[in-house]
Amino acid sequence: MTEVESYIDDGARLVTVTGSGGVGKTRLAAEVFRRRGDAYDAAAFVRLAEMSDEADSYTTVERICKLLLADLRVANHQPDAEPLDVLIGFLRDQRVLLVLDNCEQLLGCVQELVDLLINQAPQLQIVATSRAWLQIHGARIVHLNPLRVPEEDAARVEAEECDAVRLLQDRAALAGRPLTADDDWSAIVRLVRWSDGIPLILELVAAQLSTGRSPAVLFERLEGGLSLRYALGTRGVQAHHLSLDVAIGESWKLCSDVQQRVWARLTVFTGGFTLEAAEQVCAGECVDRAEILATLDYLVTHSIIDGASADGRYRQQNCLREYGRRRLRHFGNQDAIEERHCAWTVQLVRDAAERPHDPRTRTLRDPAGVFGRLRCIASVSMAATL
Numbered sequence: 001m002t003e004v005e006s007y008i009d010d011g012a013r014l015v016t017v018t019g020s021g022g023v024g025k026t027r028l029a030a031e032v033f034r035r036r037g038d039a040y041d042a043a044a045f046v047r048l049a050e051m052s053d054e055a056d057s058y059t060t061v062e063r064i065c066k067l068l069l070a071d072l073r074v075a076n077h078q079p080d081a082e083p084l085d086v087l088i089g090f091l092r093d094q095r096v097l098l099v100l101d102n103c104e105q106l107l108g109c110v111q112e113l114v115d116l117l118i119n120q121a122p123q124l125q126i127v128a129t130s131r132a133w134l135q136i137h138g139a140r141i142v143h144l145n146p147l148r149v150p151e152e153d154a155a156r157v158e159a160e161e162c163d164a165v166r167l168l169q170d171r172a173a174l175a176g177r178p179l180t181a182d183d184d185w186s187a188i189v190r191l192v193r194w195s196d197g198i199p200l201i202l203e204l205v206a207a208q209l210s211t212g213r214s215p216a217v218l219f220e221r222l223e224g225g226l227s228l229r230y231a232l233g234t235r236g237v238q239a240h241h242l243s244l245d246v247a248i249g250e251s252w253k254l255c256s257d258v259q260q261r262v263w264a265r266l267t268v269f270t271g272g273f274t275l276e277a278a279e280q281v282c283a284g285e286c287v288d289r290a291e292i293l294a295t296l297d298y299l300v301t302h303s304i305i306d307g308a309s310a311d312g313r314y315r316q317q318n319c320l321r322e323y324g325r326r327r328l329r330h331f332g333n334q335d336a337i338e339e340r341h342c343a344w345t346v347q348l349v350r351d352a353a354e355r356p357h358d359p360r361t362r363t364l365r366d367p368a369g370v371f372g373r374l375r376c377i378a379s380v381s382m383a384a385t386l
Contacts, residue, residue, distance in 0.1 A: 004032055007140045008097075008125060013118045014136055016103075017129045019144035020303040020317060021240075021247040022200025025129035026101050028144060032127055033099045040125075041094040044071035048110070049102035049240055060109040068098065084116075091121035102240075103130035104254060104302070111136060131251060131303040146197030146317075156185040164197040165189075171206035179209075187215035194222065196317045200241055204228040224322030248323045251304055261287050262295045263304060264328035267321045268341040272313040280344045285333055 007015045017025045030045065037043035046067045051060070065083035069076065074090050076083070090096075098117075103110040107130070115136055118124055128134055133141055147163040159165045165188070169179050179188065195201035207230050208218050221227050229243030240250050252260060265282040266273065273281075278296060283289035296314065300307045306315045316324075328334050 001028065001031060003142050004028065004127065005036065007142070008032075008036060008127070012125065012140045014114060014126045014128065014134065014139040015142060016134045016139050017127065017142045017144055018131065018133055018303055020146075020198065020320065021131060021251060022198050022244070023144050023146055023303075024199045025131075025144055026238075027199075029099050029101055029127055029129045033097070037097055040097045042072050042090075043097040043099075044068050045099040045101065046071055047101045047238075048106055049238055051106060057109050057112065060106055061113050064100075064106070064109065064113055072096075084113075088117065088120045091117060091124050093123075094121075095123040096121070096125070098124065098126045100126065100128045103128050103134060104132040105250070107132050107134070110134065132254070133301045135301075146195075147199065147202075149193050149195070149197045150189050152189070152193065154189050156181065159185060159189050159192070162192070164192050164195065164202060167199060168192060168202045168206060171203050172209050175206050175210035177206070177210040177212075184214065184216050187219050190219050191215055194219070194318050196319070198317065198319065200247060201225075201228060201244060201319060204230065204244055207231070207234075224326060225319045244319060245323070248320060251302060251320075252323070252327070254302065255298075255304075258287055258291055259295050259298055260327065261285075261331060262292065263299060263320075264324045264331055265337050266305070266314075266316065267325040267328055268338055269316075272315040274312050274314070275308070277344060278314070281337065281340045284340070285336070 004015055004017065017028055019025055026047075033043065033045045037045075046064070048064070051063065062083050065087045069083060069087055069090075072090065074086065076086050078086070100110060100114070110128070110130075111134055114126055114128065114134065118126065118136075133139075147167060149164045150159040150162045154162075160169070168188070168191075172179050191205055192202070195205065205218065205228065208228065209215065211231075213221075218227075225244040225248075229245070230237055234242065239246075241247055252263075255263060262278070262282050265287075266278060268281060269277065275293060275296065279289050279292045282292055287295075296305065299305045300314075304316070304320055306317075308314050328337065
């Protein structure tokens with residue numbers, strides 16, 4: 001909140017709040033709108049999640065303009081005037097805040113409209129939420145990260161210090177199933193850690209707990225997230241948040257065939273991966289090696305994987321990995337991908353074993369016995385292949 005408001009105060013024309021589905025982008029934007037909207041001559045908050053992308057981009061832009069005009073309460077007294085022209089005429093001489101929510105579904109049209117509006121209306125400021133980054137020069141991008149989760153062996157007292165556990169406690173209490181000292185806190189910690197601190201998942205967990213399931217049973221029956229859903233007929237929840245599978249499916253549908261295949265194939269990596277590893281394992285059968293880097297860039301900018309960290313490793317949230325894992329089975333080449341992953345692991349160990357190392361610097365080169373553990377992994381992998 002502080003970061004977004006500081007950019008607004010500094011006069012940023014466009015602030016894009018990005019992050020994976022269910023991380024809380026809409027709620028953050030709504031709070032910004034509530035706190036700052038009254039400071040402008042006019043303000044509008046438009047949800048785009050329920051809009052479908054039209055084949056004709058002109059029609060889509062026109063529909064968005066009509067939604068904005070309605071929320072700004074601007075009446076069009078010229079029946080023949082284009083909604084875009086009416087909107088620009090209204091915005092041009094006023095200080096206005098627009099919030100565009102869930103832009104990823106209409107990304108190309110939103111980018112076209114936003115670029116035009118900020119060039120035509122000098123006092124306009126826009127806050128957009130989107131799983132995909134709005135590629136507009138000068139835009140401020142705010143990455144909304146999940147909540148902090150407890151350590152694997154955390155006891156109840158330690159776990160309750162984490163924001164993710166506090167949110168689960170709050171939502172479980174609202175659902176009539178407060179968490180108590182009598183609950184299995186090791187199972188609660190496992191559930192929260194699996195959620196990766198994503199608020200939507202924690203709310204869905206609370207909804208499931210309210211049906212009488214114990215935390216242990218709920219964890220055992222997660223089914224990769226398939227079991228996490230609101231009860232049929234639940235009101236007040238956006239349609240794309242009624243279940244975890246639907247929420248992630250929105251991102252899947254926006255991917256091309258190659259992007260879907262790479263997403264699915266990356267799920268053989270359990271602890272992150274490098275560009276070189278992805279090229280070795282994911283290329284082949286409908287995916288060229290030359291396409292891997294651009295595909296990883298797409299997956300990063302659409303909040304499907306985390307960008308490479310200082311150690312050069314990409315990472316993926318549990319729920320997104322589990323979803324891709326199911327899709328890998330659907331593509332029908334899971335065995336081939338896992339065999340390539342196995343071969344890559346074996347080669348990694350061979351390369352490591354062939355590197356000369358000086359006993360005097362052993363603690364620096366292999367401080368935790370990594371080579372030994374990799375040899376064990378290779379043995380298991382080769383046995384599995386055979």
